[in-house]
Amino acid sequence: MRPSSLDPLFRxxxxxxxxxxxLSAALERLLGGTVALDALWHLPxxxxxxxxxxxxxxxxxxxxVTLDVQVEAHFPPASRSRPYRVLVSDSTGEVQLVWxxxxxxxxxxxxxxxxxxxxxxxxxxxxxxxxxxxxSHVLPLEQAATLDRVEPVYPLAAGVSGRALEKLVDQILExxxxxxxxxxxxxxxxxxxxxxxxxLRRVHRPETPDALQPEDPARRRxxxxxxxxxxxxxxxxxxxxxxxxxxxxxxDNTLRAPALxxxxxxxxxxxxxxxxxxxxxxxxxxxxxxLLQGDVGSxxxxxxxxxxxxxxxxxxxxxLMAPTDLLARQHLETLRPACAxxxxxxxxxxxxxxxxxxxxxxxxxxxxxxxxxxxxxxxxQDGVQFHDLGLVVIDEQHRFGVHQRLALSSxxxxxxxxxxxxxxxxPRTLTLTHYGDMDVSRIDEKPPGREVxxxxxxxxxxxEDIFSAIGRAIQGGNxxxxxxxxxxxxxxxDLAAADQRFEQLRSRFGERVGLVHGRMKGPERDxxxxxxxxxxLDILVATTVIEVGVNVPEATVMVVEHAERFGLAQLHQxxxxxxxxxxxxxxxxxxxxxxxxxxxxxxEVMRTTDDGFLIAEEDLRLRGxxxxxxxxxxxxxxxxxxGGMPDLAELLSVARADAKRILETDPDLEGPxxxxxxxxxxxxxxxxxxxxxxxx
Ligand code: ADP
Ligand code: MG
Numbered sequence: 001m002r003p004s005s006l007d008p009l010f011r012x013x014x015x016x017x018x019x020x021x022x023l024s025a026a027l028e029r030l031l032g033g034t035v036a037l038d039a040l041w042h043l044p045x046x047x048x049x050x051x052x053x054x055x056x057x058x059x060x061x062x063x064x065v066t067l068d069v070q071v072e073a074h075f076p077p078a079s080r081s082r083p084y085r086v087l088v089s090d091s092t093g094e095v096q097l098v099w100x101x102x103x104x105x106x107x108x109x110x111x112x113x114x115x116x117x118x119x120x121x122x123x124x125x126x127x128x129x130x131x132x133x134x135x136s137h138v139l140p141l142e143q144a145a146t147l148d149r150v151e152p153v154y155p156l157a158a159g160v161s162g163r164a165l166e167k168l169v170d171q172i173l174e175x176x177x178x179x180x181x182x183x184x185x186x187x188x189x190x191x192x193x194x195x196x197x198x199x200l201r202r203v204h205r206p207e208t209p210d211a212l213q214p215e216d217p218a219r220r221r222x223x224x225x226x227x228x229x230x231x232x233x234x235x236x237x238x239x240x241x242x243x244x245x246x247x248x249x250x251x252d253n254t255l256r257a258p259a260l261x262x263x264x265x266x267x268x269x270x271x272x273x274x275x276x277x278x279x280x281x282x283x284x285x286x287x288x289x290x291l292l293q294g295d296v297g298s299x300x301x302x303x304x305x306x307x308x309x310x311x312x313x314x315x316x317x318x319x320l321m322a323p324t325d326l327l328a329r330q331h332l333e334t335l336r337p338a339c340a341x342x343x344x345x346x347x348x349x350x351x352x353x354x355x356x357x358x359x360x361x362x363x364x365x366x367x368x369x370x371x372x373x374x375x376x377x378x379x380x381q382d383g384v385q386f387h388d389l390g391l392v393v394i395d396e397q398h399r400f401g402v403h404q405r406l407a408l409s410s411x412x413x414x415x416x417x418x419x420x421x422x423x424x425x426x427p428r429t430l431t432l433t434h435y436g437d438m439d440v441s442r443i444d445e446k447p448p449g450r451e452v453x454x455x456x457x458x459x460x461x462x463x464e465d466i467f468s469a470i471g472r473a474i475q476g477g478n479x480x481x482x483x484x485x486x487x488x489x490x491x492x493x494d495l496a497a498a499d500q501r502f503e504q505l506r507s508r509f510g511e512r513v514g515l516v517h518g519r520m521k522g523p524e525r526d527x528x529x530x531x532x533x534x535x536x537l538d539i540l541v542a543t544t545v546i547e548v549g550v551n552v553p554e555a556t557v558m559v560v561e562h563a564e565r566f567g568l569a570q571l572h573q574x575x576x577x578x579x580x581x582x583x584x585x586x587x588x589x590x591x592x593x594x595x596x597x598x599x600x601x602x603x604e605v606m607r608t609t610d611d612g613f614l615i616a617e618e619d620l621r622l623r624g625x626x627x628x629x630x631x632x633x634x635x636x637x638x639x640x641x642x643g644g645m646p647d648l649a650e651l652l653s654v655a656r657a658d659a660k661r662i663l664e665t666d667p668d669l670e671g672p673x674x675x676x677x678x679x680x681x682x683x684x685x686x687x688x689x690x691x692x693x694x695x696x
Contacts (some may be wrong), residue, residue, distance in 0.1 A: 002682050002687070003678075003679060003682070005177045005179065005679075006177065006179075006679065006682055006683070008036065008172075008175045008176070008177055009035070009036050009037045009040070009172075009176075009177065009683070010035045010036065010037065011035060011036045012024070012034055012035055013027050013028070013034060013035070013036070013039070013168065016036075016168055016171050016172070017167075017171060018164070018167055018168070019164075019168060022159065023159065023160065023164055025159070026157065026158065026159025026160045027039070027160055027165075027168070029157060029159075030042070030155075030156065030157040030159075030160050036172045036175075037683065039165070039168055039169055039172055040169070040172060040200055040204075041640040041641060042154060042155070042165075042640075043154075043203050043204070043219070043641070044152035044153055044154050044203070044204060044206055044212065045153060045154070045155055045212065046152075046153035046212065047150050047151060047152055047153055047206045047207075047208075047209065047211075047212065048064050048136075048150065048151040048153060049064070049150050049151075050064075050066050050120050050137070050147040050148070050149055050150070050151055051066070051147075051148055051149065051150070052064065052065050052066060053065070053066045053067070053068065054067075055067075055090055055091075055092040055093075056069065056089065056090045056092050056093040056094065056095055056130065057092035057093040058092070059095075059123045059130070060123065061123055061124055061125045061130075062122070062123070062124070063122070063123055064120070064121065064122050064123075065120065065121075065122075065123055066118060066119070066120040066137075066147050067088075067090065067095065067118070067119050067120070067132075068090060068116070068118055068141075068144070069088035069089060069090050069095065069116070069117055069118075069119060070088060070089055070090065070114070070115070070116055070117075071086065071087075071088050071111045071112060071113050071114060071115050071116075071117060072087040072088060072089055072094070072113065073086070073087045073113060074086050074087075074107070074108065074111075074113065075087070076104055080101070083098045083099060083100045083133075084098070084099045084100075084102055084104065084107055085097065085098055085099075086107065086111050088111075088117070088119065093130065094129075094130065095123070095130045095131060095132055096129060096130070096131040096132070097111070097119060097131070097132050097135055097138075098131050098132065098133045098134070099133075099134060100133075100134070110138050111138065115140075116140075116141050117138055117139065117140065117141070118137070118138070118139045118140070118141060118143070118144045118147060119132065119135045119137065119138050119139075120135060120136055120137040120147055121133070121134065121135035121136050121137070136162075136163075150205075150206065150207055150208075151166070152166060152169075152204060152205060152206055154166070169204050173200065173201055173204060173205075176197045176200065176201075178197065179196055179197070179676070179679055180675065180676040180679070181195060181196070181676060182196075182225075182228075182673065182676035182677045182679060182680040183221075183224070183225070183228070184658060187654075187658070188221075191217065191220065191221070192217050193217050193218075193220065193221035193224075194217060194218050194221060196221070196222075196225065198218070199217075199218040199219075199221045199222050200218075200222070202216075202218035203216070203218045203219055203222065214644050214645050214646055219641070219644075220645070220651075222641045223639075223641045223642035223644075223645050223651060224642070224651060224654070224655060225641070225680060225683070225684075226639060226640065226641045226642045226684055227639075227642050227651055227652050227655035227656075228655045228658060228659060228680065229680050229681055229683065229684035229686055230655070230684065230686070231652070231655045231656045231658075231659035232659040232662065232663070232677065232680070232681060232686070233681060233684075233686035234659075235659050235660065235663055236663070236690075238289070238438075239663070239667075245285070245286070245287075245415060246284070246285055246286045246287030246288070246415040246417065247285070247316075247390065247415075248282075248283055248284065248285050249282040249283065249310055249311055249313075249314045249316060249390055249391070249417065250282075250283045250310075250314065251279055251282070251283075251306075251309075251310040251313060252313050253313075254313055255309040255312055255313050255342040255343075255344055256306050256309045256310065256313070256342070258341050258342045258343075259305060259306070259309055259338040259339065259341055259342040259344075260302075260306065260338075261341070262337060262338045262340075262341035262342075263302055263305075263338050265447070267299075267302070267303075268299060268443075268445050268446075268447055268448070269445060270294075270298070270442075270443045270444050270445035271299050271302065271303055271443060271445075273441075274292060274294075274303055274441035274442070274443055275303050275306055275307075277290070277439070277441045278290060278292070278303070278307050278419060278441065279310065281417065281439065282307065282310055282311075282391070282417055286415075287415030287416065287417055287418070288391075288417035288418060288419065288439075289417075289418050289438050289439065290418070290419050290420070290438060290439045290440070290441060291419075291420050291422060291438045291439065291440045291441070292304070292419055292420065292421045292422070292441050292442075292443070293422055293423075293424075293440060293441070293442045293443070294421075294423065294442060294443030294444070295423060295443070295446070295572075295576060295611075295612040296423045296572075296573055296576025296577070296612075297446060297447075297450065297576050297579070298423075298443040298444075298445070298446055298447075299443060299446075299447050300395075300421045300423070300443060301331070301334060301335075303443070304320065304393045304395070304419065304421060305335055305338060305339075307391060307393060307419055308320060308335075308372055308391065308393060309339075309342060309344065310391070311371075311390040311391040311417075312344055312371040312372065314390065315388070316371075316388050316389065316390025316391070317365070317368065317370070317371050317372070317373070317386050317387060317388055317389050317390060318371070318372055318373075318389070318390055318391040318392070318393070319372070319373050319374070319375070319379055319386075319389065319391070319392050319393070320335070320372075320373070320374045320375075320392075320393045320394075320395065321374075321375060321376065321377065321379055321380070321392060321393070321394045321395065322374065322375070322376055322395045323376070323395065323396065324376065325350055325351065325352055325376055325522060325526075326522075326525070326526060326529060327395065328348060328350065328374050328375050328376050329348060329350075329526075330551060331374050331395065332346065332347075332348045332374045334551070335372075335374065339372060344371055344372060345370055345371060345372065346371075346372035346373070346374065347361050347364070347370055347372070347373055347374070348361070348373070348374050348375060349361050349362070349365070349373050349374070349375035349378060349379055349384070350375060350376070350378065351375075351376055351377075351378030351381075352522060352523075361373065362383070362384065362385070365384065365385065365386055365387065366385040366386070366387060367387055368387030368388055389416050390416065390417060391416065391417040391418075391419065392416050392417070392418050392419070393418075393419045393420075393421065394418065394419070394420045394421065395421045396420055396421060396422040396424075420438070423573060423576070423612070424569060424573075444613070450579065451579060451583075451584055451585065452579070452610040453558075453575055453578055453579045453585040453586060453587045453610065454584065454585070454586045454587070455575070455586075455587040455588075455589060455606055455607045455610075456586070456587070456588050456589065456607070457563070457589045457591065457603045457604070457606070457607050458588060458589070458590060458591075459590070459591060459592070459593045460561070460590050460591065460592050460593075461593075462590075463590075466559060466588060466590065467508060469557075469586075469588070470509075470539070470557055470559065471508075471509070473556070473557045473586070474509065474512075474538045474539070477554070478554065478555070478556045478557055478583075479532065479535070479537075479538055479539070479540070479552060479554045479555040479556065479557070480538060480539045480540070480555070480557040480558070480559065481539075481540050481542060481555055481557070481558040481559070481574075481577060481578065482501065482505065482539055482540065482541045482542070482558075482559045482561070483541075483542050483543075483558065483559065483560045483561065483574060484497060484498035484501060484541065484542070484543050484561050484562070485543075485560075485561065485562045485565045485566060495517060495519065495543060498515070498517060498541060498543045499515070501541060501561070502515040502541045505539055505541060509538065509539060512536070512537050512538040512539065513537065513538065513539040513540075513541065514528040514531055514532055514537040514539070514540050514541065515528065515540075515541045515542075516528050516529060516540065516541070516542050516543070517542070517543035518543060528540070532552060532555075533552050535554065540555075551577075552577075555577065555578050556578055556579070556583055556584065556585040556586065557578065557585065557586050557587075557588075558574065558575060558577065558578045558585075558586075558587045558588070559587075559588045559590060560574060560575075560587070560588070560589050560590060561590050562590070562591065562592055563589035563590055563591050563603060563606075564591045564592070564595060564599045564602075564603065567619065568602055568605060568606060568615050568616070568618070568619035569612075569615065569616055569619060571589070571606055572606070572610075572612050572615050572616075575587045575606070575610075576612075589603055589606060589607070591603065598622055601622055602618075602619065602622055605618045605619070605622075662677065678690060
């Protein structure tokens with residue numbers, strides 16, 4: 001169990017002074033977590049030197065200054081849409097303090113006419129006059145000393161002020177436990193890194209702009225901690241797999257041949273090659289842990305099907321796990337005919353269904369009567385028993401983490417072969433971070449006859465043209481995806497925008513327009529999807545990418561609004577949803593101008609290539625590792641601290657070598673450095689890896 005010395009770091013936000021329910025909820029949205037550590041991992045991106053105290057006349061426009069002034073007069077606004085102004089001055093000149101939509105009494109109490117005040121904020125010149133809009137601090141003279149410092153600037157979101165976050169972090173920094181050093185002392189000395197606690201204090205309280213750079217030793221140390229924890233966890237997990245005895249599953253093609261004959265096409269060279277690699281793994285005595293990487297539409301499903309049937313040919317059971325219920329159902333529909341041709345039953349185990357059918361499937365899995373099953377993670381909940389599970393295929397669609405993958409390895413006494421399918425085109429250099437040393441097979445060739453979608457980039461003011469174009473497409477019997485992005489910070493606003501677009505499309509194209517979004521209930525969403533799939537809807541407006549994970553060959557047009565907000569990997573995945581049939585397909589990437597140069601270059605990459613790996617490499621080049629690996633873009637685990645390191649790949653290989661060395665000399669993490677290393681694993685949420693130390 002987690003050592004109690006770490007408790008202060010796992011305190012919930014609202015257990016700190018000054019943090020109530022509302023702030024705590026806003027913090028959770030901003031930080032993606034609920035405990036002190038989540039705030040510690042959120043690093044400042046700027047600083048403000050409040051010690052700069054020029055006279056009014058000397059205050060440079062654009063600079064953040066702290067002024068010592070006298071309050072002259074108040075100018076309440078004539079209407080609510082106008083700002084409230086307060087004139088203040090010193091012996092050298094005047095400044096207007098400006099508030100929009102502020103309460104008059106609050107301002108009058110804070111700034112009585114004739115009083116002397118310290119105000120701090122950004123100086124601007126407007127209409128030839130100096131002003132300060134929404135000063136960050138207004139204090140009586142006695143409190144001037146509290147501004148005698150450098151203030152960290154954090155990335156913020158609605159409901160969280162910089163001051164509130166700073167106060168919370170202050171309390172956390174005060175209560176940091178003294179933890180033993182887990183890093184190799186030689187490395188620490190060579191790099192000149194501070195201790196963990198010292199590093200945290202430094203990164204959160206930067207004194208100079210240098211302290212914000214990725215080269216700062218404190219930042220690098222924390223980044224390295226994160227990478228080391230990740231690599232250590234991956235190695236522990238991997239070792240557990242290796243330790244378990246697998247079984248040999250050799251394909252005899254008695255089932256595969258009729259299934260493939262039913263599917264009716266010849267495998268591409270890349271499919272045949274990856275299948276061989278999988279066959280070899282399954283035939284070997286040790287357990288398979290292989291990643292099957294391939295673009296959307298590259299034909300992973302048929303490869304997975306043949307692997308599933310290999311298990312059945314050996315009298316074992318196999319399971320296919322999909323990230324959503326909808327995708328599980330779709331897999332079932334795709335696989336069932338081919339399985340039937342081979343005389344193999346395949347069923348769905350849904351978390352949603354209850355009752356008779358579920359009971360029947362559960363019983364058949366336990367008795368071994370049912371050889372193949374498709375489902376979501378519900379497949380691996382307690383109460384699901386397999387008679388003899390030989391293979392699990394995980395269709396990842398970038399939704400599962402290492403933790404879930406681990407949970408299913410515990411479903412059988414012997415080691416189950418595991419094949420993970422992913423369409424996330426992670427650059428080769430970064431595969432390691434997410435999948436450790438899983439073996440990788442890559443389908444790098446598309447089935448024949450596939451046309452690359454014609455991709456155009458255009459500004460949102462061409463909406464009228466877009467409407468006409470999709471009108472023509474619908475006339476021609478095509479179906480259209482209309483994707484509206486959802487950014488977490490203001491989900492309601494985004495939903496409203498999508499809803500508005502939906503209404504607009506409805507009034508233009510009539511009833512045959514559907515809307516799906518993440519807030520809808522499963523069955524409701526499925527019904528809309530089914531409508532689009534069957535053709536009773538022509539246009540599907542979708543706010544999230546998850547729902548779009550469905551195969552509708554008739555869909556040949558995709559409009560992506562605010563394409564500039566998406567990660568390229570995500571755009572690529574989205575675009576892969578069209579052009580699944582053999583006809584011509586069109587993708588319209590719509591942006592809201594103005595577009596920065598990097599954003600323009602990124603969309604240009606999308607326009608000119610359809611090679612997922614090339615796209616990923618380009619995205620990495622244009623935006624740096626952190627962005628590409630950001631969880632919002634790819635759905636993969638994000639590096640909270642290491643993401644911004646320009647030399648991420650190198651730092652990672654050092655971490656990797658270190659992790660290897662650690663486990664070579666101390667395989668069970670029992671030596672002198674071990675306790676500290678376990679602490680490190682807990683800090684980065686790698687509890688599952690720790691558990692393998694005992695259960696492996
Ligand atoms: P993925 O799972 O990689 O996104 P799928 O397995 O769904 O891709 O395949 C996409 C489409 O291509 C499917 O309609 C499938 O039937 C077809 N397909 C797959 N392999 C081949 C092949 N070798 N020749 C022709 N069509 C193929
Ligand atoms: Mg597929």
